[in-house]
Every structure is written in structure tokens, then in C-alpha cells.
Amino acid sequence: MTPLNRERWNRFKANKRGYYSLWIFGFLFFLTLFSELIANDKPLFIYHDSSFYCPLIQEYAETRFGGEFDAPADYSDPYVVELINKNGWMINPVIPFSYNTINYNLGGPAPSPPSRDNWLGTDDRGRDVVARLLYGFRISVFFGLTLTICASAIGIIAGAVQGYYGGLVDILGQRFIEIWSSLPTLFLLIILSSVVQPNFWWLLGITLLFGWMSLVGVVRAEFLRGRNFEYVTAARALGLSNAKIIFRHVLPNAMVASITFMPFILGGSITTLTSLDFLGFGLPVGSPSLGELLAQGKANIQAPWLGLSAFFVLSVMLSLLVFIGEGVRDAFDPRKVY
Amino acid sequence: MNRTILKIKDLSISFKMGKTLTPVVKNASLELKQNETLALVGESGSGKTVTSMSILRLLPKSAVYPSGSIIFEDKDTLTVEDKKIRQIRGNNIGVIFQQPMTSLNPLHRIGKQLKESIYLHQPLTSNKEADQKALLWLEKVGLKNPEKRLAAFPHELSGGERQRVMIAMALINQPDILIADEPTTALDVTVQAQILKLIKDLQKELGMAILFITHDLGIVKQIADRVAVMKDGQIVETDEPGKIFNNPAHPYTRHLINSEPAGEPDPPDNNSNTLVQVENLKVWFPIQKGILRRTVDHVKAVDDISFTIKKGHTLGIVGESGSGKSTTGFALLQLNNSKGKILFGDHSLNDLDTRQIRDLRKRMQIIFQDPFGSLNPRMSVAQIIGEGLDIHLPGMSEREKEKHIISVMEKVGLEPDARQRYPNEFSGGQHQRIAIARALILKPEFIVLDEPTSSLDRSVQFQVLELLKTLQKEFGLTYIFISHDLKVVKSLCHDIVVMKEGVIIEAGDSEKIFSNPEHEYTQKLIETAFH
Numbered sequence: 001m002t003p004l005n006r007e008r009w010n011r012f013k014a015n016k017r018g019y020y021s022l023w024i025f026g027f028l029f030f031l032t033l034f035s036e037l038i039a040n041d042k043p044l045f046i047y048h049d050s051s052f053y054c055p056l057i058q059e060y061a062e063t064r065f066g067g068e069f070d071a072p073a074d075y076s077d078p079y080v081v082e083l084i085n086k087n088g089w090m091i092n093p094v095i096p097f098s099y100n101t102i103n104y105n106l107g108g109p110a111p112s113p114p115s116r117d118n119w120l121g122t123d124d125r126g127r128d129v130v131a132r133l134l135y136g137f138r139i140s141v142f143f144g145l146t147l148t149i150c151a152s153a154i155g156i157i158a159g160a161v162q163g164y165y166g167g168l169v170d171i172l173g174q175r176f177i178e179i180w181s182s183l184p185t186l187f188l189l190i191i192l193s194s195v196v197q198p199n200f201w202w203l204l205g206i207t208l209l210f211g212w213m214s215l216v217g218v219v220r221a222e223f224l225r226g227r228n229f230e231y232v233t234a235a236r237a238l239g240l241s242n243a244k245i246i247f248r249h250v251l252p253n254a255m256v257a258s259i260t261f262m263p264f265i266l267g268g269s270i271t272t273l274t275s276l277d278f279l280g281f282g283l284p285v286g287s288p289s290l291g292e293l294l295a296q297g298k299a300n301i302q303a304p305w306l307g308l309s310a311f312f313v314l315s316v317m318l319s320l321l322v323f324i325g326e327g328v329r330d331a332f333d334p335r336k337v338y
Numbered sequence: 339m340n341r342t343i344l345k346i347k348d349l350s351i352s353f354k355m356g357k358t359l360t361p362v363v364k365n366a367s368l369e370l371k372q373n374e375t376l377a378l379v380g381e382s383g384s385g386k387t388v389t390s391m392s393i394l395r396l397l398p399k400s401a402v403y404p405s406g407s408i409i410f411e412d413k414d415t416l417t418v419e420d421k422k423i424r425q426i427r428g429n430n431i432g433v434i435f436q437q438p439m440t441s442l443n444p445l446h447r448i449g450k451q452l453k454e455s456i457y458l459h460q461p462l463t464s465n466k467e468a469d470q471k472a473l474l475w476l477e478k479v480g481l482k483n484p485e486k487r488l489a490a491f492p493h494e495l496s497g498g499e500r501q502r503v504m505i506a507m508a509l510i511n512q513p514d515i516l517i518a519d520e521p522t523t524a525l526d527v528t529v530q531a532q533i534l535k536l537i538k539d540l541q542k543e544l545g546m547a548i549l550f551i552t553h554d555l556g557i558v559k560q561i562a563d564r565v566a567v568m569k570d571g572q573i574v575e576t577d578e579p580g581k582i583f584n585n586p587a588h589p590y591t592r593h594l595i596n597s598e599p600a601g602e603p604d605p606p607d608n609n610s611n612t613l614v615q616v617e618n619l620k621v622w623f624p625i626q627k628g629i630l631r632r633t634v635d636h637v638k639a640v641d642d643i644s645f646t647i648k649k650g651h652t653l654g655i656v657g658e659s660g661s662g663k664s665t666t667g668f669a670l671l672q673l674n675n676s677k678g679k680i681l682f683g684d685h686s687l688n689d690l691d692t693r694q695i696r697d698l699r700k701r702m703q704i705i706f707q708d709p710f711g712s713l714n715p716r717m718s719v720a721q722i723i724g725e726g727l728d729i730h731l732p733g734m735s736e737r738e739k740e741k742h743i744i745s746v747m748e749k750v751g752l753e754p755d756a757r758q759r760y761p762n763e764f765s766g767g768q769h770q771r772i773a774i775a776r777a778l779i780l781k782p783e784f785i786v787l788d789e790p791t792s793s794l795d796r797s798v799q800f801q802v803l804e805l806l807k808t809l810q811k812e813f814g815l816t817y818i819f820i821s822h823d824l825k826v827v828k829s830l831c832h833d834i835v836v837m838k839e840g841v842i843i844e845a846g847d848s849e850k851i852f853s854n855p856e857h858e859y860t861q862k863l864i865e866t867a868f869h
Contacts, residue, residue: 004716229711230706230707230708230711230712231711231712231713231714233673233704233706233712234704234706234712234713234773234776235714235725236673237671237673237699237703237704238699238703238725238726238729238776238780239695239696239697239699239700239726239729239730240725240729241696244729248714248717249714252716
């Protein structure tokens with residue numbers, strides 16, 4: 001780490017709110033990466049008849065454990081559980097439901113209120129809310145991260161080329177961006193969803209197509225400024241190619257501004273996915289998603305645990321990202337040299 | 339005997355960085371009497387500006403004052419309340435800053451900015467009176483067409499004119515003390531002389547005291563009644579200029595006086611071949627107007643000039659700012675678009691494509707005016723110096739590269755152990771050495787030196803010039819030396835070209851031009867430089 005970056009890291013650490021937010025967010029994301037181990041309708045591990053089974057990786061027929069059907073074992077069935085426990089043991093995950101497991105054993109009609117089995121209740125199809133939140137958090141962050149990284153990469157390259165070469169390239173690029181950014185993304189998505197069934201990658205592609213412009217302005221401005229620096233002229237006099245000058249001498253100046261923006265872009269990307277899901281134009285039916293849970297909360301006002309839990313998870317996640325973003329911004333701020 | 343109006347006693351100033359205190363001024367004491375000009379002399383970083391800014395408490399919040407007092411009108415300006423210090427600022431003590439370009443607000447008209455300081459300290463002035471007063475002062479500072487200038491924006495004025503406006507702003511309330519912080523450093527020599535005369539005349543008229551901060555001993559000789567020499571935050575000597583120059587007591591003062599550039603360039607080989615030949619070189623920048631950006635006219639930065647340089651010689655290009663000297667140097671290295679014929683060896687540079695030029699670049703190099711600005715702050719010294727090797731000798735092993743870097747650093751007088759450090763850890767003179775090392779590592783034949791010493795202190799200038807001379811002798815280098823400082827040019831250049839408004843007005847042998855300048859403009863330049 002260069003001394004400058006070490007100084008920035010120390011400055012980030014000095015901002016307690018941002019620093020702890022990073023840890024909490026990192027911990028939550030790390031936790032949800034292993035959602036399958038935490039919330040699943042299959043046991044993690046089975047010991048039966050002196051051999052080991054791992055249902056997470058491989059499917060086993062009920063007959064394997066001495067049952068009658070030659071179909072995949074249903075581990076929530078008390079009969080199967082009894083069969084296994086008779087001749088061995090099994091380790092269950094903390095939450096015995098996956099995001100798409102329907103709990104038929106409810107006390108009342110779905111959505112059912114929080115209980116010992118379903119800590120935050122079930123949604124209107126009897127699926128466990130905690131499990132759906134875990135998986136939904138993961139897919140949201142994953143979507144946000146991928147979108148942020150791809151959009152930033154495209155935006156930085158577009159801004160760099162426009163700013164560095166200037167002139168006609170710049171004028172044409174800017175006019176194109178003006179037209180492109182005024183296209184109505186939402187209507188395009190609605191039209192698209194009637195043609196294809198949008199999945200994760202479709203959604204990512206479409207939002208990326210219209211979401212890469214956010215960094216162009218900043219990077220372009222930095223390049224317009226940076227290309228006149230004397231050390232850039234010095235590099236030209238040394239005989240460096242344009243690509244090398246862009247990457248080695250000018251881009252580092254633009255990176256400060258870009259990195260500062262990234263946590264906020266991440267927050268924005270997550271919100272985009274959530275709102276699309278809320279409107280019903282997002283991930284395919286049945287996918288765990290925070291937006292869909294919010295929509296259910298709106299449709300079932302009598303079951304406040306749906307809306308409230310989705311709301312809390314979203315607001316905690318977005319607040320953490322904003323706090324991290326503030327910390328990063330202050331750490332990179334060249335005027336804040338104490 | 340004039341009475342003392344400002345008394346700085348035992349002043350120390352430190353800057354707080356995190357938890358550490360960096361002392362900048364140490365126990366400085368000064369006295370300023372009515373009607374006198376006190377010159378505060380020292381190299382950059384010696385604490386002159388910090389001392390003067392502390393008088394009006396203009397330093398940032400991170401400045402702390404461990405000891406001392408600044409007594410003005412029986413009050414300590416370090417401790418009086420904010421309201422009182424604001425009354426003193428501009429009303430009793432006026433300040434002129436170094437940068438006339440950035441000291442005026444670019445969004446307001448000159449008249450408005452002038453009147454602002456009138457209203458601040460004499461709130462009952464009517465609009466008409468203020469207008470008249472502003473006009474009077476613009477006349478006093480010698481601005482042509484003052485009525486028109488009142489409505490002008492700062493960018494419509496030249497550097498010298500802006501400095502005149504700054505002086506008018508500082509003096510419009512007739513202060514008792516004027517603090518002038520290097521007011522002429524950013525100006526051309528001929529303009530410098532005019533501004534100095536103006537300040538002197540106004541002092542006589544208003545009877546104020548001047549604290550004049552400068553690093554230029556030539557100016558001190560002209561203007562000062564007393565001189566205080568500052569080094570590393572301490573005032574080492576205070577005396578009259580006659581005594582200081584003829585009989586300096588402190589070794590540092592002696593060192594300052596002796597580092598004025600002098601000497602002659604080493605005699606060149608007159609039979610050597612021509613290395614660079616320039617014929618009818620033109621650099622025109624188009625002026626475009628209207629929606630269709632039609633070219634209506636051109637700014638003729640360089641207009642039809644021709645000259646030749648022999649191998650091993652140094653050609654000095656002399657002229658004021660805006661005369662096209664740097665543009666010429668850039669055009670020679672193909673860093674801007676030019677027309678005309680540039681012969682480098684047997685290559686006609688304007689007829690080659692980008693790739694061919696790139697191959698030639700290792701034979702010709704440039705060193706810039708701002709040594710810090712020309713070094714990428716994010717790269718270590720070894721990376722900066724070695725960059726040229728990566729491009730032109732890509733097959734070189736890391737070890738060999740290291741060896742090259744170390745040897746070139748030794749050549750330019752840098753400690754090779756420092757090669758993993760970053761530019762901000764070095765001083766101005768060392769920055770210029772790094773830039774020279776970067777140019778030298780490719781073993782070029784031809785180097786354009788674009789004002790390489792003008793942002794350095796005199797004693798550092800001296801060292802860099804000596805280094806350039808030694809390197810020329812050792813490697814048979816050919817230089818183009820672009821400068822506005824005739825003293826430096828005289829000590830280094832064999833031939834001289836004098837430029838004004840994009841054309842060459844006089845050219846020839848250095849000795850001949852200095853002893854017998856033909857053109858009127860050249861005569862004026864030489865006279866102001868060597869008065």
C-alpha cells in the first residue's frame with residue numbers, strides 16, 4: 001500500500017460510523033453468501049446406516065433411508081425424519097425452510113404471523129419470511145455489485161475517451177449520452193417483459209444499458225483537466241502511447257472521484273432492482289426478492305410483519321451503504337488533510 | 339526620526355498537522371517605521387510569507403502562535419477580537435499578493451471590487467463619491483482609459499494591469515502599512531520595473547510604510563531602506579542594504595549574494611554540424627466564431643521564424659510572456675501542431691507520422707518550468723525516471739533498468755537510495771534534478787529547457803545551471819534554453835534569439851547581443867535586467 005492509500009485507510013478508520021458500517025455490511029453479506037447452510041429444507045448432513053450423506057449436494061431417494069417411494073426424500077416429512085433417526089442422525093440448518101419451501105403445517109391461513117417455526121411469519125403462499133429475506137438480501141447485493149462494477153467500468157472508459165481526446169469525439173459522445181439517457185427505461189422493461197421472461201441476467205443487461213452514464217460526467221471532467229497537466233505533456237514527450245498515458249497518468253486522478261461515487265451507485269442499483277420487483281417487472285415469479293416482499297406487504301395490510309421486515313432490511317442495508325459511502329468520500333477528500 | 343508603527347516581537351508560528359507541531363517561524367523580531375520600506379528576503383520556505391500573513395491573522399486555523407506579539411497601534415493583532423482585526427485589514431494595513439491572476443474575483447467588474455473596499459471601511463460614502471474615488475485611484479496607479487476599465491472584468495486586463503488594480507485596492511483607504519508579498523514575481527521584467535516605480539511613488543505621496551517580501555536581491559537593492567534576511571524561520575540579519583550587500587555579516591547572507599548567476603558558457607566547438615534547422619515555422623491557433631465554428635482569424639503564437647542550432651551549442655530563446663518562446667519549443671518536439679520545416683538531423687519532423695516521431699523521441703527531450711507539476715505525484719522516483727526505458731528499450735531486465743536508474747541519479751546529483759520515494763518528499767531543486775534524470779536516461783542529443791530555473795530559488799538555480807553545463811560537456815548535448823531571465827541566459831547560452839509577439843526581432847552570437855544590442859526592445863530588456 002502506498003503511503004497515500006495508507007493515510008486514506010487510516011482516515012476511513014477514524015470515521016467510526018463508516019468503519020463499523022463496513023464491518024456490519026461485510027458480515028451480513030458474508031452471512032448471506034452461505035444462505036444455503038443457514039436456511040434450507042434439507043439437512044446439512046446425514047449419518048444413516050454407517051454411511052454419510054450430504055443432501056445439499058446430491059439428491060437421495062426416500063428408499064435409500066428405508067422408505068417406500070422411489071422419489072426424492074422430503075426431509076420435512078415426520079415419517080422420513082423418523083426413518084433416519086432410527087438408524088443414525090442428521091444435522092438440520094438453523095432455519096429448516098428454503099426461500100421456496102411452502103410450510104403446509106401452518107396454524108392458520110397464510111400469511112401466518114410470527115411463530116416459533118417461522119420467526120417472522122410466512123408470506124401469502126406460506127413461505128418463511130426470514131429465509132426469503134436472507135436469499136433476497138444476497139441477490140440484491142449481488143445484483144447491485146455486478147451492476148455497479150460493470151456500469152462504472154463502461155462509464156469510466158466512455159468518460160476517459162471523451163475527456164482525453166476532446167473535440168469531435170467529445171461532442172458526439174455527449175450528444176449521444178443526452179439522447180440515450182432520455183429514453184424511458186421503465187417502459188422498455190414493461191415491453192420487454194411481455195416478450196421474454198426477464199431473468200437475473202436480462203434485468204442486469206437492461207439496467208446496465210441505461211445505467212452506465214452516472215460516472216461519465218465526473219471522469220470526463222477529470223480528464224479534461226488532467227490532460228493538460230505538465231506531467232502528461234512530459235509523458236507525451238517521452239513517447240508514451242495514448243492508451244498508456246490514459247491508464248498510467250490520467251486515470252488515477254479520476255479514480256478518486258469514481259471510487260467516492262461507487263457506494264452510492266451500489267445503493268442506487270439495489271433500489272432499482274427493488275422497485276422493479278415491487279412493480280412486478282423484476283425477477284421471475286418465485287425468486288426471493290425484497291421488492292416482491294414489499295409488494296406483498298402492501299397487498300396484505302392485515303399482515304404487517306411482511307411489509308415491516310422488508311422495510312427494515314432495506315433501510316438498514318441502504319443506510320449502511322450510505323454511511324460507508326460517506327466514510328469513503330471523506331477518506332478520499334484531498335481537502336481534508338488534517 | 340520616524341516613529342515605529344509596527345513591532346513584531348519574538349514571534350513564533352507553528353502549523354498543526356494531526357498531533358505534531360511543525361515550527362515555521364522561530365522567534366522573529368521586526369520593526370517597521372513610518373515612511374520606510376523594509377525588505378524581507380529569503381528563499382522559498384523560509385517563512386517570509388507566513389510572517390507577513392500573521393500580521394493580519396490571515397493564516398489558516400491550523401496555525402498556532404507559541405510565543406511573541408505583533409503590536410500595531412498599541413494593540414496585539416494576534417489577540418484582538420475578530421471585529422477589530424477586520425477593521426485593521428484593508429483600512430490600516432493593505433496587502434498585495436503574489437498572484438495578480440487569482441487575487442481578483444473573476445466574476446465581478448474591477449469598479450465593483452474597488453468600491454467594495456471603500457464601502458467596507460467608509461460605509462457612508464455615496465455611490466457617486468465611491469465611483470469618483472475608484473476612478474481617481476485607477477488613474478493614480480497609471481491605468482490607461484480608467485473610465486472604461488471600471489467596467490472591465492479581470493480577464494480583460496494584462497498581468498501588469500491587474501497588479502495595478504490590486505495596488506489600487508490595497509491603497510484606496512490610504513493605509514499606514516502596505517504588505518507587498520512578491521508583487522512582481524509573476525510579471526515580466528519590464529513590467530516589474532514599472533510596478534516597483536509605482537509603489538515607490540505612491541509611498542512618497544501617501545507616506546506609508548512598506549513591508550516588501552521578495553527573494554530577488556536586485557529588487558531589494560532598488561527599493562529597500564532596510565533589509566531583513568530570513569532563513570529557516572529565523573531572522574538572521576537586519577541592516578541597511580548598503581551594508582548587507584557590501585559587508586554581509588551572516589554566512590547565509592553571503593551565500594545568497596554570491597549565488598547570483600554569473601560566468602560564461604563553455605566555449606563551443608564552432609566546426610560542429612547543424613543539428614536542428616528550423617525554416618518558416620508557424621504555429622497559429624484558430625479563433626472560431628458562430629454556431630458553425632468557422633475559423634475567422636488566427637492567434638499567431640509563432641509567425642514565420644527560422645533559426646539553426648549547431649551540435650553541442652546552447653541556443654537561448656528570450657522574450658516576455660506571450661512572445662511565443664515556449665510554443666516554439668513545443669513545436670520543435672512535435673507537442674503542438676505547426677507548419678513549416680523542422681529538420682532534426684536528416685529527419686523532417688513535420689513530415690513524419692506519429693509512430694516515427696515516437697521512435698525519435700528518445701533523441702530529443704524536454705524539461706519543464708514547473709518541476710513538481712511535471713512529475714506524476716503517484717509514481718515513485720524510480721518509476722518516473724525509468725518510464726522512458728520501458729517504452730524505448732522494452733526488453734531490458736529489471737536489474738539492468740535498476741542499474742541505469744542508479745547511474746543516472748548519481749549523474750544528476752541525487753541520492754540513489756531515495757529512488758523508492760515519491761516526488762512530494764523532495765525539494766524544488768531536487769524535482770528539477772529528477773526531471774533532468776528522466777530526460778537524460780534515454781541519452782538524448784537534444785534537450786529543450788523550458789524555463790527550467792525560473793521557479794527555483796537563486797542558489798538552487800545556480801546549482802541546476804552548473805549541472806546543465808557539466809552534462810553538456812560530458813555528453814555533448816545540444817540545448818534550447820527558453821527563459822525570460824537574461825542573467826541566466828548570459829551564463830549559459832552561446833547563441834541568442836530574441837522573440838516578441840511571435841516573431842524573431844534579433845538573433846546572433848550571445849556575446850555580441852549582450853555587448854551591442856541593435857533592436858530597441860533588446861536594449862530595453864538588457865537594461866532592466868542588468869541596471
